Amino acid sequence: MxxxxxxxxxxxxxxxxxxxxxxxxxxxxxxxxxxxxxxxxxxxxxxxxxxxxxxxxxEMGLHLWPKRIEITAYLQILQSQSFWNSLKNSVVRCVIGTLANLLIVSLTAYPLSKEDLPFKKGITWIFLFTMMFTGGLIPTYLVIKGLGLLNTVWALILPGVASAYNILITRNFMKSIPSSLVESALIDGAGEFYIWMKIILPLSKPVLATVALWVSVVQWNAYLDALIYMTDPDKYVLPVLLRRMLIDNQSSMYVSDVEGLVSTEESVKSAMIIISTLPIVLVYPYVQKYFSKGVMLGAVKG
Amino acid sequence: MNSVLSGTAGRSAVRKKENNVIFRRMVRYKALYLMLVPALVCVILFNYAPIGGLMIAFKDYNLTAGVFGSPWIGFENFRKLFSDPTCLNVIKNTVIISMYKLICGIPFPIFLAVALNEVKVTWMRKTVQTVSYLPHFISWVVVAGMVSNILSPTGIVAKLLNLDNVMLMTEPKIFRGLLVITEIWKEAGWNSVIYMAALSGIDVTLYEAASMDGASRMQRIRHITLPSLTSLVVTVTILACGNILNAGFDQVFNMQNSMVQEVSDIIDTYVYRMGIVEMSYSFSSAVGLFKSVTGLIMLITVNTISRKLTENEGSIW
Structure with a gap:
């Protein structure tokens, strides 16, 4: 009770x-x-x-559902030479950029992960400083112009290839690899380069996957460098073409009408947005967890 | 006297031996130094050479004479920078826009993280989480395109607010607000990641003990969840203050139009226009140098403050 x-x-x-x-x-x-x-x-x-x-x-409205489905805008884009050209440039940039970044980052991170490498701290600071102070837009442009890299894909890849942030998170990860593995290989007479390739790289797959994802998204979306360094319309990447069409309102310059079919500029622009974001939206749900993991990797102090 | 001499001699001998050890280690590690060369070359070419190139900020650069041949003009460009009303307006805009974004941007990620943390329906939490991160990965070119669709006279906003033929994107009064809202739309989800991680680190027994004592969910949030986020919020906010001169180039550059330039032009867009469009290289380099130096000073300041406040936890280096 x-x-x-x-x-x-x-x-x-x-x-x-x-x-x-x-x-x-x-x-x-x-x-x-x-x-x-x-x-x-x-x-x-x-x-x-x-x-x-x-x-x-x-029409004015919420545009929640199409009244009549018409794929004219997509047909127009798929028949445009500029579109295919810029798509090719974007893919090339994305692939080469990601591979180059992975190579340089992993190559640099390994020596810096060695506790007893003389002058390690000073060298790390050389990279760290680039995150804090930059020469800015114009001096960088002048350097790239001076090196004769304008209108080449290298202008889009090399400036960011030794990204300090990526080097740091990769180095932190490599630090956690047991040094006994490296030492036993050294005793067996393996050289440092061999160790890097056969032991360090395979063990660093998780962090390198994260870096690769980051870099490829950045490369896919980047437009400012391409806008400045690639003045030749044949060298446009997708985001630059998108910007020319969306922001500078020149869609008719790049997408011509298909015979007998005319869609509005709005539809063409929207179709262009969809096509260029599709790769990210499709891949993103599967790799999302690597991205959020990457943030936490970065939170580990350098 | 003798002993002093032999003391210094002994010390220098020790140092010599140490140097020898370091030197030998460097020889042993020569392959490792070789591996550093490509990255160092890239950094020197594309990061340090431009920093050296900043000297054109103190010169009257012309294309034919080049960086080294152009005549020095001292601080002339900086005098112009601090006396030109357009420049001062640009600096003002930069600070105002970043401050708006900073202050308005604080509560949303926290709310999202706490709310997601309370939801026990897994599919709902996962879906909202995944979707809210997505805009972070979409470029501002695309977002600007979508925003202009939504705000166009035929878009949803005009429809819901019953506006007739109003171009919202070209209205100076609301443009800064638009920048803040779109920034929150794009980044709030992603910014909540760090808070989510902090929440997952809270000891579960705290919650259990609290509910044993009869604390409601609300009370648990107020007395356990939120206090555990306080120091993180402070750190994030302080570090964001160091970034105050970065008001978001990509966003403004893509959303801006000539009608709203007066209220939205920021340092970075100004540098772009002066440098790339109008080709006055020296002056825009001077503006860029001003931004870089101020940015570095602020970064060091906020990092020191945050280090002091959180006892070394919140430092970025």
């Missing part, structure tokens, strides 16, 4: 507290879907616009 009363009392307390909780949970369960909708809507609206016919694209 006494026990039952206690239970009742306890329950009452819990109930009165719970009202507050219920309100809070209600707020959370309303807010999170709202955040979802707000984040997704711009993408969705762009998809709808890209497949809308001329009339409904120009």
């Amino acid at each position: 006494v026990k039952g009363e206690m239970m009742m009392k306890k329950r009452k307390i819990k109930d009165s507290v719970c009202l507050q909780d219920k309100v809070m949970m209600a707020i959370i369960y309303i807010c999170l879907p709202m955040i979802f909708v707000i984040t997704v809507y711009p993408f969705w609206q762009t998809v709808v616009l890209s497949i809308s016919d001329r009339k409904s694209a120009m």
Whole structure:
């Protein structure tokens, strides 16, 4: 009997507290879907616009659903020489850039991960300093111009290839590799380069995968360097073409009308947005966890 | 006298021996130094050479004479920088826009992290989390394109607010607000990652003990979750203060138009326009140098402050 009363009392307390909780949970369960909708809507609206016919694209409205599906805009883009050309340039830049970055970063991180390398600290600072102070836009442009790299893919790859941040997180990871592995190989007479290739690189796969993902996204999205260094329209990368079409409003210059089919500029622009973000949106859900892991790797102090 | 001499001799002998050891180790590690060469060459060419090239900020650069041949003009460019009303306006804009973003940007990631932490429905948490990170990986060119669709006279905002033929993107009064909102839309999710990680590090027994004592969820959030985030919030905010001159080039550059230039032009876009478009290399280098130096000073300052406050935990180096 006494026990039952206690239970009742306890329950009452819990109930009165719970009202507050219920309100809070209600707020959370309303807010999170709202955040979802707000984040997704711009993408969705762009998809709808890209497949809308001329009339409904120009209409005022929420653009939640296309009234009539028309893929003219995509056909127009797929028939444009500029599009294929810039797509090729983007892929080349992305692949070479990522591979070069991985090579240089892993090559640099290994010596810096050695505790007893003389002048290790000073050399690390040479890289660290580049994160804190830069020469800026114009001096860098003049150097690249002076080296004759304008309008070559190297202008987009070499300046960022020894990224201090990536070197640091890779070095931190390599520090955690047991030194006994390296020592036993040394005793067996292996050279440092051999050790780097056969022991360090295979063991560093997780961090190198993260770095590769980061770099490829950055390379895919980068436009400013391409805008400045690649003045030849044949050398445009996708984001630059996108910028010319979206921001400078010159879509008609790059995408010509397909015979008999005319879509609005809005649809063409939207289709272009969709095509250029598609690789990221498709791959992203599978690799998302590596990205957030990378942030935590970076949080480890240098 | 003798003993002093032999003392110094002994010490220098020791030093010599130490140097010898270091030298021998360097010889043994020569392959490792070789591995550093490519990165060092790249950094010297593309990071340090431009820093040296900043000397054109003190010169009257012209193409034919080159970096070294152009005549020195001292601080003339800097005098211009601090007397030109456009320049001063640009600096003002930069600070105002970053401050807005900094202050308005604080609560959203925290709310998102705490809310996601409370949701026990896994698929919902995972979905919202994944989707909220996504915009971070989309370039500002694309985001600017989508924003201009949404804000166009035929877009959703005009429809919901019942506006007729209003170009929202070209309205100077709301443009800074737009920059803040789009920045939050793009980055809040991603910025919550660090808070999520901190939350996952909280000892579960704290929550268990609290609920044994009859604490409600609300009370647990107020007394356990939020206090455990305080120092992180302080650190993140202080470090963000060091970045105040970076008001977001990519964003402004892609969303800006001539109608809103007065309120939205920031140092970086100004440098781009003066340098790349108008080709006054010396002056825009001077503006860039001003930004780099101020940025470095602020970075060192905030890092020192944050190190003091958090006893070495919040330092970036």
